[in-house]
Amino acid sequence: MRRVTTRGAAGNSTAKSGAVDWIAAGLAGLLLVSATACAGPGTAPAAAPAPVASAAAPAESPTPAAEGGTPDPGTSDGAPSQQPAAASRALDVLATIPVKGRAPKTGYSRDQFGQAWADVDRNGCDTRNDMLRRDLTALALKPDTRDCVVLSGILNDPYTATLINFLRGTNTSPAVQIDHVVALSDAWQKGAQQLTEAQRLAFANDPLNLLAVDGPINQQKSDGDAATWLPPNKSFRCDYVARQISVKAAYGLWVTKAEHDAMARVLAECRDTTTPAGQAAPAPSEPQPAPPPAVAPAPAPGVAPPSASTAVYYANCAAARAAGAAPLRAGQPGYREQMDGDRDGVACE
Template structure:
């Protein structure tokens, strides 16, 4: 039989004290292993680091997987990437909060002339602002030949103010069916800071595409020079976009709002708190016709080389701008300057009965 007593190890017997020491050492080893930090954890059986390796961040909100469908600012299916929006785009409510709130200044000294000639060609693309806006906002365009794709003869407007489709036809009795509205009216701007702008800044304001919309003529007439406290588009679904655009325009030109106007805008935006203040919408150059318009042109009639000479033609000016003045359209035609456009020497509103920026047609 084998003895159950202490066995010799390397010539020495293990006594009770040795057994106790060995037991304590084992307990210390187990305790040390259990308390080891992730940095000292053993490798997994397949040789890869354990799940709690030092390269992995500690668990918490900052490291938890983000659901792009529910987490703001995270790109994913159905969520626009942050870089897809201009860095300067802001929520309309945030921009509204930056606008000063003041009372109206006196209207003394206001006239349309304070904002420069009507529908000037401020972007120097060879076309007046009114026709720029008609080309931008209308579809199914027909353009007058020989005007460098400038003058709009007809088209269809999806009117944002009334939610109706309007067939535009150029003419003394029909052009007013579609008018170009200053979203922030010139008179309203004059009473809320534009008096302090330079003449060049006011000219820019009156011709800024951000502040212009082709709209239903009667609706524009009913608006007159009202602000959001006194007039809103009849089409309620467009009101958020409308006041957001007003906010953007006033912010761009350092204008203010009255308390009543501020409150009216805030009420509208309460239904659309995420509405974004729009940025500028430049008009298309006449040299780059809209796809709908281009599709209507016969392919053989629109080769680029054949149109090139028309791009450099300008209406003749018989004298320097400061010396030109026409009593009537007969004088304009006699001078060979008809049709005469806004911004050209001798143009005046009395020569442009339909107010479309082109006189003596």
């Protein structure tokens, strides 16, 4: 009897266990059916939840072009990574330029700023002709120079507010000169001595610092700053001073106290004048490697060509100026093509 009871108890326990498992399975099935019914027809079963770290991670944005990726052209990420800076008030920029005394002019020469009117942008055209093409109208260009060499044109001179007819030639080219708005000598005395040779070459040929202007007025200006010289055309003075400020700020140069005060006085009459942006020179047609040096123009009438016995030689324009011989014209003793940067027959202008 005890064995039967024991076996009965075991069988009863097994039966109960099987019943519980059957009931649990049934309940699970009912719950699954119920959940599916509640989800509605056509609804996919819910996926397993993603790991917490992945769920919290933000969506990856397209790689900017500056980092080597290819941004989606249909999104704003395709815009250039560096937008042009907004124009700044000249008075505000002036306030950022250091005010110091003028350094000694010791060691200055035009050669410190590299070859005159070099083709720094490698467009096959020297800087002087680049500026003439930019600033003159009604241009006549020399054939077979890829629209580089300017033979004639009309300049609306900003310094005098007059129209000047430009005609290329030994005796006529100086009527229109390319002015360094911040003179090279002035720059040398206000920080350019610390620039590298490459930076000084860029400074001397930077379109931002260059304007085609009336030749005699440019000679009158010489290397004056805003404290000693301003354009006779008063309506251009605000733009002139703003350009000087822009150039000095761009190259890390300083101003003297007198220069600063003169600039501030000019801008007080036009407080919202902004600093100009860089002005790239127009490219000649069909860019190609720079053409070979042009043949020197014929001497002007009445000027005898140099004879073989002529022994005058100047190593550079600084030497010619020191000897009081500058400018040198084609046919005069000491003239060499290498010293005539724009090949207009006048060296060391």
